[in-house]
Amino acid sequence: MIATSTGAREGLEVRLEDLRRRFGTVTALDGLSLTLAPGELVALLGPSGCGKTTALRIVAGLDEPDSGRVVVGDRDVTDVSANKRDMGMVFQAYSLFPHMTAQQNVEFGLKLRGHDSTRRRARAGEVLDLVGLSSQKDKYAGQMSGGQQQRVALARALAIEPSVLLLDEPLSALDAKVRAQLRDEIRRVQLEVGTTTLFVTHDQEEALAIADRVGVMSQGRLEQLDAPEALYSRPGSAFVASFVGLMNRVPCEVQGGRATLLGTSVTTLDGSVHGGRGVALVRPEQVQVAAGGDDATVVHISFLGSFSRVTARLVEGTELIVQTPSATVQDLRIGDRVGLSLLADDLLVSATTD
Amino acid sequence: MTTARVRAHRRLQAFRVVVLTVLGLFFLVPLGSMAAYSVRVPAGGRTLDFWRQLGQDPDLRGAIVTSLELSLLTVVLMLVLLVPTMVWVRLRVPGMSRIVEFLCLLPLTIPAIVLVVGLKGVYAWVTYFLGDSSLTLTFAYVVLVLPYAYRSIDAGLASIDVVTLSEAARGLGAGWFTVITRIIVPNIGAALLSAAFISVALVLGEFTLASLLSYTNLQVVINLLGKSDSQTSVAASLASLVFAFVLLILLSLVGRRRGARRTAPALDLMAPPVAKEG
Ligand SMILES: Nc1ncnc2c1ncn2[C@@H]1O[C@H](COP(=O)(O)OP(=O)(O)OP(=O)(O)O)[C@@H](O)[C@H]1O
Ligand SMILES: [Mg+2]
Numbered sequence: 001m002i003a004t005s006t007g008a009r010e011g012l013e014v015r016l017e018d019l020r021r022r023f024g025t026v027t028a029l030d031g032l033s034l035t036l037a038p039g040e041l042v043a044l045l046g047p048s049g050c051g052k053t054t055a056l057r058i059v060a061g062l063d064e065p066d067s068g069r070v071v072v073g074d075r076d077v078t079d080v081s082a083n084k085r086d087m088g089m090v091f092q093a094y095s096l097f098p099h100m101t102a103q104q105n106v107e108f109g110l111k112l113r114g115h116d117s118t119r120r121r122a123r124a125g126e127v128l129d130l131v132g133l134s135s136q137k138d139k140y141a142g143q144m145s146g147g148q149q150q151r152v153a154l155a156r157a158l159a160i161e162p163s164v165l166l167l168d169e170p171l172s173a174l175d176a177k178v179r180a181q182l183r184d185e186i187r188r189v190q191l192e193v194g195t196t197t198l199f200v201t202h203d204q205e206e207a208l209a210i211a212d213r214v215g216v217m218s219q220g221r222l223e224q225l226d227a228p229e230a231l232y233s234r235p236g237s238a239f240v241a242s243f244v245g246l247m248n249r250v251p252c253e254v255q256g257g258r259a260t261l262l263g264t265s266v267t268t269l270d271g272s273v274h275g276g277r278g279v280a281l282v283r284p285e286q287v288q289v290a291a292g293g294d295d296a297t298v299v300h301i302s303f304l305g306s307f308s309r310v311t312a313r314l315v316e317g318t319e320l321i322v323q324t325p326s327a328t329v330q331d332l333r334i335g336d337r338v339g340l341s342l343l344a345d346d347l348l349v350s351a352t353t354d
Numbered sequence: 355m356t357t358a359r360v361r362a363h364r365r366l367q368a369f370r371v372v373v374l375t376v377l378g379l380f381f382l383v384p385l386g387s388m389a390a391y392s393v394r395v396p397a398g399g400r401t402l403d404f405w406r407q408l409g410q411d412p413d414l415r416g417a418i419v420t421s422l423e424l425s426l427l428t429v430v431l432m433l434v435l436l437v438p439t440m441v442w443v444r445l446r447v448p449g450m451s452r453i454v455e456f457l458c459l460l461p462l463t464i465p466a467i468v469l470v471v472g473l474k475g476v477y478a479w480v481t482y483f484l485g486d487s488s489l490t491l492t493f494a495y496v497v498l499v500l501p502y503a504y505r506s507i508d509a510g511l512a513s514i515d516v517v518t519l520s521e522a523a524r525g526l527g528a529g530w531f532t533v534i535t536r537i538i539v540p541n542i543g544a545a546l547l548s549a550a551f552i553s554v555a556l557v558l559g560e561f562t563l564a565s566l567l568s569y570t571n572l573q574v575v576i577n578l579l580g581k582s583d584s585q586t587s588v589a590a591s592l593a594s595l596v597f598a599f600v601l602l603i604l605l606s607l608v609g610r611r612r613g614a615r616r617t618a619p620a621l622d623l624m625a626p627p628v629a630k631e632g
Contacts, residue, residue, distance in 0.1 A: 060521075060525060061524075062521050062524070062525075081524075082521070082525055083525070083527050083528055083529055084527070085525075086527075087525060088525070089521070089522065089525040091518055091522065093518045094515075095515070095518045095519060095521075095522040097519060097522075097537055097541070098541055099541050108523070108526055109526035109527055112526060112527040112528055113527060156522075156526070157526075
């Protein structure tokens, strides 16, 4: 393993404290605070323009906050320039130096640190091995595929044994298959070297798949920071709920901490409205569809392999997406009347206006 | 259909030949005449004496050296001035790029004679501080070559992702000097070369500024020589013209290679030691 062969290096804690950054009239960061535990991989997730890249660039030292601090370990690096921060970065855009081979790219940071050529070559060999590209070490960026280039970029970032690894949508230029593959590889490598990592993405599937914890951002702030499962099953706000995974919004009546919908009464989660009309947030897999009922009409069925998604319109007009094993919908046709039942015990109910 | 196309093709071919011939004659006849004139002996026969004279006439030799030095200094100063500035503008103040471009292209629109009127005053100070060596013309020449050099370097910078590359390099621990010399420059080598060649060609052929500011350079001496020893002066003219031509041809070759370079290593002008910054 890398960490042991070159002197083990524990991950460091990284703290972003109340970061604020404005560009003219645009507020990119509005008091962002976030703490990454040593060795942890946190994914920052959020819609375009919510400030993810800005946050990452401030951590990297490529941009300065108007106020707030960045602390790595117990060192305040807010005023340290990017080239002295000791952070590894992988960008969305291909960033390999075009005039250098893969190996030379990886060695660049080591050269700047004054390592001699034997040591550089050995270390470059190790990290290229780690990303599975030893055989491509003499190729130039222009001779490699996008996925290979990003892997070299990852190796280059890891070669300097950074205290923090920063990844800004490193996979977004790749096609779906390579993307999923490389995503898992990044996670494997990250676990192996134990570097504290901040991974920026706007792809919720990617965030959920790779991260120890996912931070959902909206308009320059952190909405919720939680483990993927928690985020999915217990979203803290309607925004998080609708941003992470598919979510149905079903009107319901709330009374005394319980909501009634689809003929079932469930507990409401923290953060729900306390009484009156509300909108329950229901995952597609929290609803069961059965032929022959009289709750809704099937308006659409899409086959997704082992699962299918059925869109059903309730009597009062709300459309609901239900995810169900394909076997159960074989006999369903568009226009059929079906029964719907709720599988959840507790739900988040947001205000109608949300 | 095919016959029509063949005929069209032939016509195009013929057109090309005609254009090339006419242009070739247009350029080569004067050059040929110059060459012939520079080796002619009035009494009949040929001689290379006038060409030998190029190396022997002390004034001419001095002027050749001066002009070569001037072109070298101009290129160096131009690159040192322009490359960091243009990189900086791209990275830090992209809003300024229009203004910088305007400033750099300005000399193109100002007639040399007007430029001299302005420069006269400035050169009083230049002379005061640096003496009245002809090499001080470097400053005027940097201004003169600015538009061409700017264009070519700008094209070079546009062909790479300056922002991402320098941010990647900075993240790996490179200071600004290293970023420029080790990352930017090697990747715009062709553009820098073409900026340098154009500048050299321009400086070697420059007469107006030098003459009006009363300095001596190659063209000024050739002009003077033309009055006393016209054949040597023509030989010198021809030599400097051919030199400039060769540079420009090299330039077009470099330019052509740039397209094919996407997959190959760029020329690494500053390969060996890595600059270490504190
Ligand atoms: N250099 C800049 N100058 C002006 N505005 C900027 C600059 N950088 C970012 N912004 C603005 O700040 C806001 C946040 O931008 P940021 O790039 O951080 O978003 P993001 O979350 O990374 O979005 P995306 O998912 O599209 O990459 C946006 O409104 C953007 O327009
Ligand atoms: Mg971004």
